[in-house]
Amino acid sequence: MKIYNTMTRKKETLEPLEPNKIKMYTCGQTVYNDIHMGNARFYVVFDAIRRYLVWRGFDVNFVQNFTDIDDKIIAKANEENCDCNEIAERYIARTKEDLAELGCEPATKNPLATEEIPAIITLIEELIEKGFAYENGGTVYYDVAKFLSYGKLSGKKIDDLEAGARVEVEAGKRNPMDFVLWKPAKPDEPKWASPWGDGRPGWHIECSAMIREHLGDKIDIHGGAEDLIFPHHENEIAQTEAVTGCDLAKYWMHCGILTTDHKKMSKSRGNFFTYREMKEKFSPDVMRFYFLSGHYRMPMEFNDEVLRAAEAGLGRIKTCYENLIFAENEAAEAGIFKTNEAELNEEARNFEKLFVVAMNDDFNTADAITAIFEFVKFVNTKVLVLESTTKDFIFALKHSLSALCEILGVNLASFNSEVSTMSALDIESLLSARQEARKNKNFAESDRIRDELASMGITIEDTPSGVRWRKN
Numbered sequence: 001m002k003i004y005n006t007m008t009r010k011k012e013t014l015e016p017l018e019p020n021k022i023k024m025y026t027c028g029q030t031v032y033n034d035i036h037m038g039n040a041r042f043y044v045v046f047d048a049i050r051r052y053l054v055w056r057g058f059d060v061n062f063v064q065n066f067t068d069i070d071d072k073i074i075a076k077a078n079e080e081n082c083d084c085n086e087i088a089e090r091y092i093a094r095t096k097e098d099l100a101e102l103g104c105e106p107a108t109k110n111p112l113a114t115e116e117i118p119a120i121i122t123l124i125e126e127l128i129e130k131g132f133a134y135e136n137g138g139t140v141y142y143d144v145a146k147f148l149s150y151g152k153l154s155g156k157k158i159d160d161l162e163a164g165a166r167v168e169v170e171a172g173k174r175n176p177m178d179f180v181l182w183k184p185a186k187p188d189e190p191k192w193a194s195p196w197g198d199g200r201p202g203w204h205i206e207c208s209a210m211i212r213e214h215l216g217d218k219i220d221i222h223g224g225a226e227d228l229i230f231p232h233h234e235n236e237i238a239q240t241e242a243v244t245g246c247d248l249a250k251y252w253m254h255c256g257i258l259t260t261d262h263k264k265m266s267k268s269r270g271n272f273f274t275y276r277e278m279k280e281k282f283s284p285d286v287m288r289f290y291f292l293s294g295h296y297r298m299p300m301e302f303n304d305e306v307l308r309a310a311e312a313g314l315g316r317i318k319t320c321y322e323n324l325i326f327a328e329n330e331a332a333e334a335g336i337f338k339t340n341e342a343e344l345n346e347e348a349r350n351f352e353k354l355f356v357v358a359m360n361d362d363f364n365t366a367d368a369i370t371a372i373f374e375f376v377k378f379v380n381t382k383v384l385v386l387e388s389t390t391k392d393f394i395f396a397l398k399h400s401l402s403a404l405c406e407i408l409g410v411n412l413a414s415f416n417s418e419v420s421t422m423s424a425l426d427i428e429s430l431l432s433a434r435q436e437a438r439k440n441k442n443f444a445e446s447d448r449i450r451d452e453l454a455s456m457g458i459t460i461e462d463t464p465s466g467v468r469w470r471k472n
Contacts, residue, residue: 006252031091036272038258136172138184154230204235222249351375
């Protein structure tokens with residue numbers, strides 16, 4: 001397996017720190033609002049990566065934080081005249097609901113910043129002791145100049161960053177690039193006791209503390225959105241490595257941005273759509289399928305048109321799966337593959353191999369989905385056209401198609417449509433009733449059943465070998 005490492009800017013062979021185990025951390029939400037579609041893409045991408053690693057046999061310890069204390073959370077609480085905890089708890093719960101609908105499996109652990117205060121304070125104390133941080137008036141700063149390899153992830157140089165600064169150096173700072181590890185409390189804001197006075201942690205320090213507390217000094221994969229490379233991940237590296245003396249992560253992975261009108265989607269720009277807004281128009285599985293239809297490192301343009309295209313593409317896969325269900329029920333009971341079926345089954349396995357090759361190449365879900373589409377084309381043109389097949393053969397194809405989609409978190413067995421409430425046997429029962437009505441020349445009843453099925457998106461085809469149905 002190959003992973004593109006942001007740190008080295010090249011693909012590298014995945015070699016875990018421990019055999020068959022992966023320690024993985026990604027930066028989660030600051031919980032003051034519902035997730036927007038750019039956030040949703042990030043969550044879906046790393047869920048798919050984790051799923052594939054698990055499918056390949058790795059024991060994945062996946063930690064994904066929630067930032068539950070922040071200026072924006074405080075502002076939201078003041079706006080609603082409530083406690084910060086109420087805001088954080090509300091949006092953590094809503095985020096978890098949204099992610100479940102998008103097919104994202106729960107992380108092994110979701111640490112909260114407010115629960116990690118002791119670990120954060122300990123880490124800051126160590127940084128001060130080693131000379132990488134200093135306190136001034138109750139504020140603790142990280143001394144960027146002391147970390148000689150600062151900028152190694154982003155490629156930025158301290159001298160250039162300082163020369164480009166357009167504001168005066170903040171009072172109390174030694175250098176313009178120094179950043180806050182601990183800030184003193186303001187009136188009526190949440191606060192915690194510390195050796196430097198009551199206050200709360202800066203943003204960057206929480207992730208360093210959480211990783212160390214729950215995964216150790218060094219992890220296999222650190223992931224996040226592309227816009228976190230600088231300064232957030234750069235600062236994490238500086239904080240952690242100054243104390244531990246070893247690389248924070250072996251592989252750094254970053255998800256590309258989502259754009260609207262070719263501009264980055266973000267809450268600060270106001271050009272974002274929340275997941276909850278979009279699910280009024282498109283189902284969660286369609287949104288997930290769209291996010292995985294592009295390579296995770298590349299930017300993606302977001303609009304209704306691309307989602308409609310994703311909906312049509314996913315519909316083709318679902319229709320193929322439904323037709324396999326029908327074919328399985330219609331297939332002969334023979335348990336031994338026929339000669340041509342054995343050959344076709346071998347051909348089908350080639351698509352599984354193409355899927356694995358794609359995913360092994362830096363989790364290329366776009367090419368993996370292309371392999372699934374080729375599989376669907378094969379089923380439609382070489383299998384479903386056969387006059388007779390065996391149940392074992394059709395079951396093998398149905399299971400393979402379902403399994404490949406399931407690796408990506410696309411569950412073909414649960415549809416957001418009328419068909420999802422009906423089994424293939426239910427549909428066949430209606431088809432049998434229609435055939436009986438036609439036999440008795442009760443064409444009004446026959447037409448009624450046909451129209452009922454059509455209202456559920458089911459098209460009936462009368463063929464020489466019997467009635468077939470498919471979902472539109």
